[in-house]
Amino acid sequence: MNAARGERLPSPPRRTWLLIAALLVVAVAAAWSLQLDLRPLWSANWWGEAWQRLRQFGGGLLAPALDAATLGRVAGLALDTLAIAALGAFAGMVLALPLALGSSRAVMHADGARGWPTTVVVEAFRLLLDVLRGVPDFVWAVLLANVFGVGPVTGLLAIAVSVAGVLGKVLGEQWDNLPQERLLALRTTGASRLAVFAYGIAPLGARTSLAFVLMRFECTVRNASVIGVVGGGGLGAGLWDAFTDGDWSRVATLLAALLVVTAAVDLGTNLLRRRLRTDPNHPQLERALDRRAAGRRRAQVAVVLGLAIGAACWRLGSPLLQAFTELSRIEWDFVWPYTLGMFTPSLEMTTWAAVARAALVPLGIGVLATLLGAGLAAVLAPFASSSMQLEAHRFTGERASTVARLARWCVLLLARAVALLWRGIPEVAWLIVLAVLLQNGVTPCVLAIALHSAGVLHRVFTDAVDDVPFAQLERVGAGRAATFAYGALPSVASTWRSYALFQFEVNVRAGVALGLVGAGGLGQLFRHNLAFRQHADAAAFLWGMVLLTVVIDRASRALQLRRLRC
Amino acid sequence: MRRPSIACCALLCALSACRGDSPEVSPAAEVLRFSVIPDWNKGRLAENAARLAELLTARLGVEVRYEPANDYTACVNGLAANKLDFVWLGGKTTCDAIDVGAGHVHVLATRDIDLHFKSYFIGNRAALDAGRVAVVDDLAAWRGHTEGLRFTFGDVNSTSGHLMPRHFLLQAGIEPEQAFASVGYAEGGHSGTLEAVAAGAVDLGALNFAYYDRADEQLRERAPLLFTTPEYVDYAWVAHDRVGADRVAKLREVLLGLDRAHGDDEAAVLDAWSAGAFVGARDEQWQAIRAVRDGLPKGFLK
Numbered sequence: 001m002n003a004a005r006g007e008r009l010p011s012p013p014r015r016t017w018l019l020i021a022a023l024l025v026v027a028v029a030a031a032w033s034l035q036l037d038l039r040p041l042w043s044a045n046w047w048g049e050a051w052q053r054l055r056q057f058g059g060g061l062l063a064p065a066l067d068a069a070t071l072g073r074v075a076g077l078a079l080d081t082l083a084i085a086a087l088g089a090f091a092g093m094v095l096a097l098p099l100a101l102g103s104s105r106a107v108m109h110a111d112g113a114r115g116w117p118t119t120v121v122v123e124a125f126r127l128l129l130d131v132l133r134g135v136p137d138f139v140w141a142v143l144l145a146n147v148f149g150v151g152p153v154t155g156l157l158a159i160a161v162s163v164a165g166v167l168g169k170v171l172g173e174q175w176d177n178l179p180q181e182r183l184l185a186l187r188t189t190g191a192s193r194l195a196v197f198a199y200g201i202a203p204l205g206a207r208t209s210l211a212f213v214l215m216r217f218e219c220t221v222r223n224a225s226v227i228g229v230v231g232g233g234g235l236g237a238g239l240w241d242a243f244t245d246g247d248w249s250r251v252a253t254l255l256a257a258l259l260v261v262t263a264a265v266d267l268g269t270n271l272l273r274r275r276l277r278t279d280p281n282h283p284q285l286e287r288a289l290d291r292r293a294a295g296r297r298r299a300q301v302a303v304v305l306g307l308a309i310g311a312a313c314w315r316l317g318s319p320l321l322q323a324f325t326e327l328s329r330i331e332w333d334f335v336w337p338y339t340l341g342m343f344t345p346s347l348e349m350t351t352w353a354a355v356a357r358a359a360l361v362p363l364g365i366g367v368l369a370t371l372l373g374a375g376l377a378a379v380l381a382p383f384a385s386s387s388m389q390l391e392a393h394r395f396t397g398e399r400a401s402t403v404a405r406l407a408r409w410c411v412l413l414l415a416r417a418v419a420l421l422w423r424g425i426p427e428v429a430w431l432i433v434l435a436v437l438l439q440n441g442v443t444p445c446v447l448a449i450a451l452h453s454a455g456v457l458h459r460v461f462t463d464a465v466d467d468v469p470f471a472q473l474e475r476v477g478a479g480r481a482a483t484f485a486y487g488a489l490p491s492v493a494s495t496w497r498s499y500a501l502f503q504f505e506v507n508v509r510a511g512v513a514l515g516l517v518g519a520g521g522l523g524q525l526f527r528h529n530l531a532f533r534q535h536a537d538a539a540a541f542l543w544g545m546v547l548l549t550v551v552i553d554r555a556s557r558a559l560q561l562r563r564l565r566c
Numbered sequence: 567m568r569r570p571s572i573a574c575c576a577l578l579c580a581l582s583a584c585r586g587d588s589p590e591v592s593p594a595a596e597v598l599r600f601s602v603i604p605d606w607n608k609g610r611l612a613e614n615a616a617r618l619a620e621l622l623t624a625r626l627g628v629e630v631r632y633e634p635a636n637d638y639t640a641c642v643n644g645l646a647a648n649k650l651d652f653v654w655l656g657g658k659t660t661c662d663a664i665d666v667g668a669g670h671v672h673v674l675a676t677r678d679i680d681l682h683f684k685s686y687f688i689g690n691r692a693a694l695d696a697g698r699v700a701v702v703d704d705l706a707a708w709r710g711h712t713e714g715l716r717f718t719f720g721d722v723n724s725t726s727g728h729l730m731p732r733h734f735l736l737q738a739g740i741e742p743e744q745a746f747a748s749v750g751y752a753e754g755g756h757s758g759t760l761e762a763v764a765a766g767a768v769d770l771g772a773l774n775f776a777y778y779d780r781a782d783e784q785l786r787e788r789a790p791l792l793f794t795t796p797e798y799v800d801y802a803w804v805a806h807d808r809v810g811a812d813r814v815a816k817l818r819e820v821l822l823g824l825d826r827a828h829g830d831d832e833a834a835v836l837d838a839w840s841a842g843a844f845v846g847a848r849d850e851q852w853q854a855i856r857a858v859r860d861g862l863p864k865g866f867l868k
Contacts, residue, residue: 049766056765146643150636231636244754245607246761326649334646334666354868441748518753528751529867531639531723532859533662537867 023371030367033360034442050437057436060248064256074238074257080152081234081261083312085224088156089217090309092163099168101197103129104175110187110196129172132165134549135542137223138513141230142527143342147335152316153323155232159223167216174208175201211276214269221265225258226426230516233319235261236428240517243432255429262424280469281387281394338535345543346536354525354537355544361442361521362511362548368446369511370504373453377419377461378496382484384415384458385465387473392480395473395487419462423455427510428517445519449510453503460499464492505552512545522548598628598809601635601644602654605724605755606777608634614838621831625820626813638723642666645806652805652817657683657725660802661856664849667806673849674803674814675821677841681851683800684775685726685734687793688760693769694790701792705738709745716768717746720759724774725800725855727756731772732866733858734795743866746770757781764788774800776840798858799851803844822846 041047101107102125108118140158148154175197183200191199202209228236235258242250313320345351382388389412390405392398400408425433430448438444468488476487515523522541529538602615615632622630633650635641638659644650646666652674655663663671689699698715702708719742720727728751735742742749748768752758756773763771764785775794778786803821805814821844826833836843 053765142637142640145636145640146647147649149644149649150634150640231640237636241608244758245609246754246757247609329648331646331648334643338643350868441750518750524751525867527637527639528722532864532867533666534864534867 026367027371030364034364034368034446036364036368036442036446038443053436057246057248061252061255061433061436063249064252065247065249066253070250070253074235074253077228077235077238077254078257078261079315081225081228081236081258082221083315084152084156084159084227084232084234085217085221085265086308086312087316088159088224089163089220090305090312091156091160092167092220093213095160095164096167096171099125099129099132099164100171100175103168104172104201106175106178106180106183106201107172107193107197110183110193110201111191126169126172129165129169130550130553131546132161133169134165134509134546135162136509136513136523136545137162137227138230138516139523139526139542139545141227141232142516142530145231146338147327147330148323149326150231150233150237151319151323152233153319155224155227155234155236156316158227158232159220162223163216163220167213170212171205171209174205174212178204207276211273214272214276218262218265218269222262222424222426225261226428229428239429239432243435248436251432255425255433258426258429259421259424262426263420266420266424279467281391281466341535342539342542344536345539351537351540352544355522355540358520358522358525358541359544359548361519362508362515362523365442365446365449365511365514365519365521366504366508369449369453369507370500372446372450373503373507374457374496374500376422376450376454377457380415380419380454380458381461381465382480382488383411384419384462385488386412387466387468387470388480388484388488391470392483395470395476396479396483398479416462419455419458421455422451422458425452427452427514431514431517442519445511445514448514449507452510453507457496457499457503461492461496464495464499468492501556505549505556508548508552509545512548596628598622598626598630598651598813599633599649600630600652600654601633601641601650603638603641603656603659603723604635605638605656605721605727605774607755607757614835617831617838618835621835622817622820626816628813638721645671645804648806648808650806651809652803654801654803656723657798657800657802657852657855658729658859659723659725660804661852661859663804664852665856667804670807671804672807673847673852674805674818675844676799676802676847676851677839678843678845679776679841680800680802681845681847682797683726684797685731685772685795686775686778686791687731687770687772687795688763688778688789689770689792690763690766690768691788691790692766694792699769699792701790703793705734705740705793709739712740712745714747715770716748716750717742718750718752718759718762718768718771720752720756720771720773722751724755725798726774727752727759727772729855729858729862730795730798733862736863749866760785760789780840799855802847802852818846 103122105122108122137158140161141154144154144157148157178201182204183196186196186200224232224234224236226236226239228234228238229240231237235254239251239254239258242248242254387395389408392408393400427445427448430451431444434444434447438447465484465488468491472491473483473487476483478486511519511521512523515521515525516527518524522545526538526541526545529535529541600615600619602611604611612632612634615634619630619632633644635644638656641650641653641655642659642662643666645653645663653663657680660673664673687705693699693715694701700707700711719731722728732742735745750762750768752762752771754761756777759771759773760778760781762768765788770792771789778791805817807814809817824832824836824844826836
């Protein structure tokens with residue numbers, strides 16, 4: 001099929017080159033707006049200093065503290081993290097459900113009501129979701145700590161709020177994207193909105209919803225592992241304390257614990273994800289519709305979930321009890337004006353000019369980190385793809401020797417392990433590791449977010465490659481490399497782009513969050529204005545964060561760049 | 567319609583039960599909660615605070631509990647929101663707490679050294695040897711020689727790490743954001759500043775003199791002292807008057823009475839706070855700090 005390749009060559013490459021040129025321009029603009037100074041990297045002096053720092057602190061990182069007292073404390077913090085994640089995710093889901101129902105056109109218009117009141121309600125719900133989602137969990141933690149103090153309760157509430165924001169939005173959109181004609185039969189029976197949802201929308205969307213909820217849970221564990229950096233308890237609290245105290249061996253122990261927790265959840269959810277994925281190359285036998293088996297499975301899931309929630313409540317029992325008994329004593333005369341102040345931002349031009357300037361920092365960080373992360377993920381994808389490494393014989397017709405097959409297995413496992421490491425360590429934790437080498441500033445923040453998002457993107461990128469039907473790859477009629485380039489890449493490009501754009505929004509928020517711990521920009525100025533009790537200005541920076549998320553979201557939706565959602 | 571109304575009744579009952587639980591008679595009020603601003607190695611701060619909590623619990627006959635804090639602002643807000651009863655604050659945050667407390671928050675005590683507090687400007691050893699930074703008697707001597715230098719304050723809320731150093735720089739005609747190549751705010755309090763300067767992550771930094779004087783000899787060797795600021799008033803214990811006048815008086819009595827001669831437990835607390843003794847003080851003594859806080863050009867917040 002060389003002819004096909006010959007035909008294809010002229011058009012895609014020009015568009016590809018244009019795209020690459022455009023991305024380069026964007027990257028340069030971002031770097032310029034961040035005033036990214038890479039010149040030191042060219043001086044031998046800088047490398048000498050970096051080596052010095054590495055020798056100074058790296059030793060500690062390579063020799064984790066393993067005494068019983070430290071290990072005991074770290075294990076306790078790890079349990080706290082899991083409990084925060086479980087309760088945060090659960091509370092977030094409970095919150096997300098009504099929000100998703102309210103923000104979904106498919107649900108709200110299900111009974112045929114198309115008047116403006118419904119539209120207003122839908123838009124109001126969407127705005128609320130934008131606020132919950134646009135403000136990063138780190139910022140929620142800073143705000144909630146005023147009422148709930150430092151500790152796991154603040155962490156789990158911050159996480160619940162941001163989970164509700166993301167989950168509510170995505171579930172609502174997933175329901176809106178369902179083929180509406182499949183609900184027609186139900187509608188003609190005159191079913192109410194809730195009935196249409198319960199018997200039509202929910203079952204139809206169950207698979208995609210479940211896949212996304214699982215992915216979110218995994219993210220929640222990662223977020224819970226670092227929420228302590230801003231007062232949310234768990235591993236993050238210990239990690240940040242050890243880091244700011246310069247105790248590198250304790251940092252190493254905590255990083256290891258963090259990686260164990262996130263990797264375990266990652267691999268665990270992988271098993272479940274595999275069952276939810278529709279893989280054209282390995283069609284699973286549709287399990288016969290056995291109501292009793294399905295009921296049993298549901299009961300099992302409910303029991304496991306119930307046990308997890310129960311264990312988490314037990315683990316965090318005393319801080320939860322303390323936080324909520326103290327609620328009755330809170331001086332609301334202080335808290336209410338403070339909270340309301342966050343809804344009345346300053347309208348001064350100078351403030352909003354500063355907000356716009358400050359927004360460039362997370363935006364620039366997001367652009368560079370996403371480009372870098374997507375690039376890394378793309379480079380790694382063919383090496384981790386089971387199609388390309390393990391089943392190439394099914395479309396290239398080659399016969400690999402045992403040694404070659406063994407080597408490919410090794411390459412695949414190595415690539416996947418690298419990606420697991422990249423995404424298993426959250427951005428802030430990468431920042432701590434990179435601070436040893438790069439000092440503080442914007443550069444390590446970009447790299448930290450890039451590495452983490454490379455790991456996250458890598459998995460979905462690889463899944464997309466593995467989802468390309470062998471029949472299509474066979475048509476290229478070439479070796480592995482060429483098949484990947486001319487068979488797989490063109491068909492996964494749009495999927496990759498969608499995921500990368502979704503990650504871009506996430507990365508911009510990560511840029512805001514890292515601002516709280518030294519990256520500058522929106523996050524830092526928000527915190528500094530709170531410190532100097534300039535509440536109207538602090539509120540402006542807070543709403544700047546929401547606006548930033550909304551603008552990115554609406555722009556990518558208007559440009560129809562994000563056709564699919566996880 | 568019946569079930570919702572029952573639920574409403576239950577909710578109302580629950581709410582009224584909550585309302586009936588007035589703060590004064592709540593048993594939880596029998597615990598005094600305190601915190602300290604996280605201006606240094608948090609592990610050590612927690613040890614110090616635990617020592618004090620133990621001593622106060624024994625002397626006051628009421629449980630005194632230490633609540634860890636993650637940032638300075640949360641300490642001030644915790645006091646106002648009734649999450650904390652008394653707090654160890656810096657000069658700026660003391661003023662903040664008094665202002666936010668609207669007449670209910672007052673200074674309880676301070677340390678002898680806080681009435682004559684000062685900040686140090688320190689520089690990286692290599693930068694000093696290379697002649698990029700210099701030891702000076704007057705900050706104005708730095709004017710015009712700051713190009714390309716990376717500077718770090720401590721926490722934005724810190725009096726000795728940010729407020730006063732910024733104030734003295736401005737007095738010397740040095741506008742930090744204009745003069746230096748970069749201006750940062752070190753994480754991890756004054757120990758963060760010291761580490762950053764010693765490691766060469768920045769060329770210059772400003773910090774609390776008391777912590778520097780106590781710091782590890784090797785660290786100080788790598789981050790030598792360049793300039794000492796004039797004196798000002800800094801840290802204080804502040805309490806909210808919900809603690810009760812009697813108990814505030816008792817608390818003050820215990821704090822002011824601490825003496826190394828009285829035994830190891832009291833000596834340990836004074837050592838932990840690097841204090842010769844705690845001394846009485848009046849809110850008005852922080853007026854000068856308040857004036858600096860309010861008079862500072864707020865360009866760095868935009």
